[in-house]
Each structure stands twice: as C-alpha cells, then as structure tokens.
Amino acid sequence: MDLFKRAIRKAVVSYKGLFGMYSLKAYIMVEIIGPVFQLSFFTLVAGYVYKTDDLSPWIIGNAMVLTYMNAFFGVGAQFVQERFMGTLKLLIAVPSNSLGIFLPRVIVHTLDGVISVLIGLMAGMIFFGFKLSIVQLIPFLIVILVASFSAMGLGLLIGSLGLLTRDVNMLLNLASMALLSLTGANFEIERLPIFLQGVSNLLPLTRSITLCRLIYSGANITNHMDLLFGEFLIGLSLSLAGFAVFKTLERVARVKGTLDLY
Amino acid sequence: MQFKDILQVVLSSCKNQFYMSIGRATFQFCVLAQPIVYGFILGMMYLDQSNEAFTIYVLMGSGIVSFWSSICFSSASDINRERFYGTLENIFVAPGRFEWIILGKVIGNTIWGVISMMISACFVLIFFNKSIVVSNIGLLIIGLILMVVSFVAIAFMLAGLFTLSRSARVLMNCMEHPIYILCGVVFPVEILPGFIQPISYILSPTWAVKVLRLAVVGGPLNDVRYYLIGLVSVTVIYIVISALSFKLIDKRARVNATLGVY
Numbered sequence: 175m176d177l178f179k180r181a182i183r184k185a186v187v188s189y190k191g192l193f194g195m196y197s198l199k200a201y202i203m204v205e206i207i208g209p210v211f212q213l214s215f216f217t218l219v220a221g222y223v224y225k226t227d228d229l230s231p232w233i234i235g236n237a238m239v240l241t242y243m244n245a246f247f248g249v250g251a252q253f254v255q256e257r258f259m260g261t262l263k264l265l266i267a268v269p270s271n272s273l274g275i276f277l278p279r280v281i282v283h284t285l286d287g288v289i290s291v292l293i294g295l296m297a298g299m300i301f302f303g304f305k306l307s308i309v310q311l312i313p314f315l316i317v318i319l320v321a322s323f324s325a326m327g328l329g330l331l332i333g334s335l336g337l338l339t340r341d342v343n344m345l346l347n348l349a350s351m352a353l354l355s356l357t358g359a360n361f362e363i364e365r366l367p368i369f370l371q372g373v374s375n376l377l378p379l380t381r382s383i384t385l386c387r388l389i390y391s392g393a394n395i396t397n398h399m400d401l402l403f404g405e406f407l408i409g410l411s412l413s414l415a416g417f418a419v420f421k422t423l424e425r426v427a428r429v430k431g432t433l434d435l436y
Numbered sequence: 437m438q439f440k441d442i443l444q445v446v447l448s449s450c451k452n453q454f455y456m457s458i459g460r461a462t463f464q465f466c467v468l469a470q471p472i473v474y475g476f477i478l479g480m481m482y483l484d485q486s487n488e489a490f491t492i493y494v495l496m497g498s499g500i501v502s503f504w505s506s507i508c509f510s511s512a513s514d515i516n517r518e519r520f521y522g523t524l525e526n527i528f529v530a531p532g533r534f535e536w537i538i539l540g541k542v543i544g545n546t547i548w549g550v551i552s553m554m555i556s557a558c559f560v561l562i563f564f565n566k567s568i569v570v571s572n573i574g575l576l577i578i579g580l581i582l583m584v585v586s587f588v589a590i591a592f593m594l595a596g597l598f599t600l601s602r603s604a605r606v607l608m609n610c611m612e613h614p615i616y617i618l619c620g621v622v623f624p625v626e627i628l629p630g631f632i633q634p635i636s637y638i639l640s641p642t643w644a645v646k647v648l649r650l651a652v653v654g655g656p657l658n659d660v661r662y663y664l665i666g667l668v669s670v671t672v673i674y675i676v677i678s679a680l681s682f683k684l685i686d687k688r689a690r691v692n693a694t695l696g697v698y
Contacts, residue, residue, distance in 0.1 A: 203610045211613035216477075222623035223481050343461035344469070351473040361480040 184275065185282035192248060192255075209240045209290060210297040216360050217302055233304045234386045235359030237294030238379050241287035241322045242350040245329035245378075248283040250349070252276070253333045253420070254342045266424055273417065280326050280413070287322030288315070306390070313395040314386060320402055321382030324409030325353070328378050330416030337423050358383050378412065381405040437533065445532030449540025450547075457510050457545055466510075467548045471502035471556030478622055479564045487567045491652050492645075495560050495568060497622035499553035500583075500641060504615055506552050507591045510545035514538070515599045525696045528689060535596075535682040542591040550584060571654035579647035582667050586640040589674040596681030599695075600688070620645055640674065643667035 193201055213236040220232040256262040265275055295314075298304035306314065332349045336342030354360070356370060357379040363371055374380050381401040388398055395402070437445075457463050475498040482494045515538070518524040528534050561568065570576055598607070616622060618632070619641035625633055636642045643666040650660055689695040 203607070208610040208613070211610065211617065215613040215617050218617060218627065219478070219481060219622050222627055223485065341461035344465050347462070347465040348469055351469070355473055355477045355480075360477055361483075365480050365483060 181278040185278035188279040189282045213294045229302045233298035235383045237291045239359045240290040240294045241325040242353045244283040244287040245325035246346040246350050249326050249329035250333040254336045284322045291318045313389045324378035324405050327409040327412030331412050334416045334419035445536040446540040449537045450544040453541040453544030466505045467552040471552045472559045474498040474501045475556045475560040487569045491569045493622045499556040500621045502552040502556045503549040506549040572651045576651035583644035586671040589671045593674045593678040640670040
C-alpha cells in the first residue's frame with residue numbers, strides 16, 4: 175500500500191513539475207487548444223481531399239495521434255529535463271530503484287494521453303458531428319489506454335536515446351511527426367512505400383487506429399484481439415528497450431562520470 | 437540615423453540571427469525536417485488529385501506551412517528568448533535602434549523560411565514526381581516576393597506585439613494550425629463556415645495563397661489586381677501596427693521599467 179501511495183505521489187509531483195510553471199491559460203492552450211486545432215486542420219484537409227461528409231476515420235486517427243504530446247514532450251523529455259536541471263545524478267544516486275522513479279511518471283502520462291485522445295474525440299463531436307455510442311465507448315477506452323501506453327513506450331526509448339545527444343528536441347519532434355505521418359491517421363498505410371509500411375507496422379498507434387475505426391464501423395473488439403495484443407506488445411517491447419538503454423547509459427555514466435555532461 | 441547606418445544595423449543583426457537561429461534544434465526541425473514531413477503527408481493525401489490541386493496545396497501549401505512554422509518558432513519568440521537570456525535590455529539601449537535590430541532578426545529568420553520552402557518544394561518534386569502546373573510564371577514570382585515581404589511584416593508585428601503581451605511562448609505553440617486553417621493554405625478558405633471567413637481576409641497568407649493559386653490555374657486580370665491590392669493593403673496595415681507597437685514598447689519600457697521582467 176505504501177509502495178502504491180509513493181508511486182502516486184511521485185506521479186503527481188512529476189506531472190506538477192512539468193505543468194506547474196504554466197498558468198491555467200497556458201495549460202489550456204497547450205493541452206486543449208493546440209491539439210484541437212491540429213486535429214481540425216488534418217480533418218478539414220481530409221474532408222476536402224476525399225470529398226466526404228463522414229470524417230470519423232480522420233477524427234479517430236488524429237485524436238489517437240494526440241498521445242504523442244505526452245509520449246514525447248512528457249515521458250520522452252523527462253531524462254533530458256532532469257539532466258538540464260542538474261537533478262539526474264541525484265535520481266540515479268538515490269537508494270530507490272530507478273524503475274520505481276520513472277515508471278510512475280509513465281503511468282500519469284499514459285492517463286493524460288487518454289484524456290488528450292478523449293479531448294480530440296470531443297472536439298470531433300462538437301465541430302464535425304462525430305458520434306460515439308455508449309456501447310462503443312468501453313472498447314474505445316480500452317484501445318485508447320493500450321495505445322497511450324504503447325506511445326509512452328516509444329517516448330521512453332526516445333527519451334533514453336536523447337541522453338546521447340546534446341539537444342533532444344530534434345529527436346522528439348521527428349518521432350512525433352513519424353506518428354503523424356506513418357500510422358495511417360491521415361491516409362491509408364497501403365499508399366506508403368513498402369519499406370515505410372514495415373516501419374509503420376513497428377510503430378505504436380498503427381494498430382490502435384485501425385482497431386478503433388473497426389469498432390466504430392460496428393466490429394466487435396473480441397474479434398480483433400490480435401490488433402490489441404500487438405499494440406500492447408509493441409508498447410511493452412519499446413518500454414523494455416527504453417529502460418535497457420537507460421540502464422546501459424547509467425552504467426557507462428557511473429564508470430566514466432559523464433551522466434550530466436553534454 | 438542615416439539610411440546607411442540603419443542598413444548596417446539591419447544587415448549585422450540579420451547575419452547574426454541567420455547563424456544563431458539554426459543552432460537551435462527546434463528551429464532546425466522547423467526548417468529542415470518539417471517541410472519534408474508536411475510535404476510527405478500532404479502529398480500522400482493529395483496523391484490522386486489533379487496536377488493543379490497538387491501544385492497549389494502540396495507544392496506551395498507545404499512550403500507556406502514550413503515558412504509559417506519558421507516564423508512562429510523564431511521571429512515571434514525571439515524577443516522572449518532575448519528576455520530569457522537577459523539580453524533584451526542590452527538590445528533595447530544599443531545605439532542602433534531596437535526596431536532595426538529586430539527587423540534584422542526577422543529578415544535573418546525569413547531567409548531560413550525561404551530555404552525551408554525550397555526544401556519542401558524539392559522534396560515534393562523529387563518524391564512524388566508529379567507534373568507541376570504554372571499558367572503565369574510572372575505572377576507566381578510577384579506573388580512569392582510579395583508573400584515573403586508580407587511574412588516579414590507579420591513577423592515584425594508579432595515580435596512587437598509579443599514584447600507587449602509576453603505570451604509568446606504559449607501562443608507560438610498554438611498559432612501554427614489556426615493560421616493554416618484560416619488562410620486556406622492547404623484547402624480553399626471557402627470550405628470554412630461563413631462566419632469564420634472574414635477573419636481569413638485580415639491575414640495576409642490568405643491573399644498570398646489566392647495570388648499563387650491564380651498563378652497556377654490562371655484567372656481574369658481583375659481578380660489578379662484585387663488579390664494583389666488585398667495582399668499589399670494588409671501588409672501595409674501590419675507595418676503600421678508594427679510601428680505603433682514599437683513606439684508603445686519604447687514608452688512602456690521607460691515608464692514601467694519591466695522590459696526584461698516575465
């Protein structure tokens with residue numbers, strides 16, 4: 175119980191650390207206004223290009239993609255931010271397991287990622303007449319939760335790799351654009367060149383976007399559990415890879431004393 | 437100050453900014469990577485459309501998108517950055533006037549904006565190998581030149597307004613997509629709800645896009661004249677607002693003494 179309470183406290187503190195400096199206006203701008211405009215932009219383009227009134231596939235796709243904000247600028251940026259603040263070495267040196275320090279942060283961003291997607295879907299309802307029935311809501315929430323976890327896995331990996339660079343922003347932005355362009359959010363994956371289709375299949379969100387669209391069109395989630403498990407496995411693999419990279423860099427840094435040198 | 441002195445201040449500031457701004461990873465992403473990503477996404481979406489639509493909305497649209505991004509993440513936030521570095525007061529009291537130094541910075545960033553447009557155009561031409569349609573090359577050149585001048589004016593105005601409002605950091609992250617939507621950069625403004633369209637016409641990119649569109653598909657001379665007058669008029673208004681805001685900055689900085697305060 176104590177462990178659980180501590181995890182919650184760490185999660186809340188890290189979230190406050192990230193957004194605490196924002197005013198309410200700034201928080202709303204970053205968390206709601208910006209993502210809603212991004213979704214609206216791509217949905218409007220799709221509506222014009224594909225000449226259709228049913229914009230639900232693009233609303234779903236672009237809403238799911240919004241998890242990248244938490245994945246990359248929350249989870250992905252955390253190590254580099256700690257290094258920038260000079261606190262990374264303190265976190266490494268504390269007796270607690272580093273997994274116990276960083277995992278709660280991933281959990282809070284996973285949940286925040288779910289909220290981001292829901293905000294996107296609500297924007298779709300308000301501006302584009304997107305409708306989601308109560309029956310579809312639960313399967314949607316399950317898929318969104320797994321998708322958000324999966325995106326955080328990529329964030330964790332990018333964040334760990336970011337310790338190798340002086341400035342992680344380029345890496346974070348490129349990763350976020352990869353999710354926007356290669357997961358099928360805005361056009362069919364089949365349009366991509368073959369090698370990029372392979373990359374798309376390895377990325378988080380690709381399967382979740384497909385699954386949510388299937389659920390929306392009336393399919394039963396139980397008939398497509400392969401997509402859900404696939405998404406979960408990708409998230410788990412990326413998280414483990416990210417943690418392994420972090421532990422390796424931590425070990426090297428202990429030997430060389432270069433953890434916060436950049 | 438004589439014209440020669442002003443020119444020297446602007447050029448020095450421009451040169452300095454040209455080298456400094458590209459050193460930031462976020463700006464590198466805006467100038468070098470984002471044009472390719474947006475060109476790629478829009479190209480994939482418009483793949484089956486006519487060559488005219490592809491030229492207008494992918495070749496030019498993705499270029500303008502990149503150009504605007506480089507303005508959002510540079511000129512609009514440069515004052516804020518100077519404030520963060522603690523150098524804003526130094527620039528303000530330098531013998532070369534504050535507004536000329538800022539204008540130099542804006543032009544330095546604009547050169548990168550033009551480069552990002554060229555990167556986008558080259559990528560789209562090479563990757564998609566579609567036929568490009570231009571019915572009036574002269575109008576295209578005039579439109580592009582006026583658009584660049586207009587973007588300099590907008591950036592100059594934003595720099596002034598953000599010095600006064602101090603919301604640059606938040607706004608620059610939220611003002612990208614609204615402009616793409618409102619100005620009809622990648623789809624016609626006419627698909628937007630009627631009550632939003634008047635806002636589009638107080639933004640110069642809307643007029644610039646109209647001119648470039650006429651250069652591609654051709655059109656009556658009256659329309660050309662109308663859009664060119666619109667673009668020039670809006671640009672002049674921006675310049676007037678810039679001049680007024682810099683006067684106000686000068687006054688407030690001396691009365692309130694809070695120029696460097698967040």
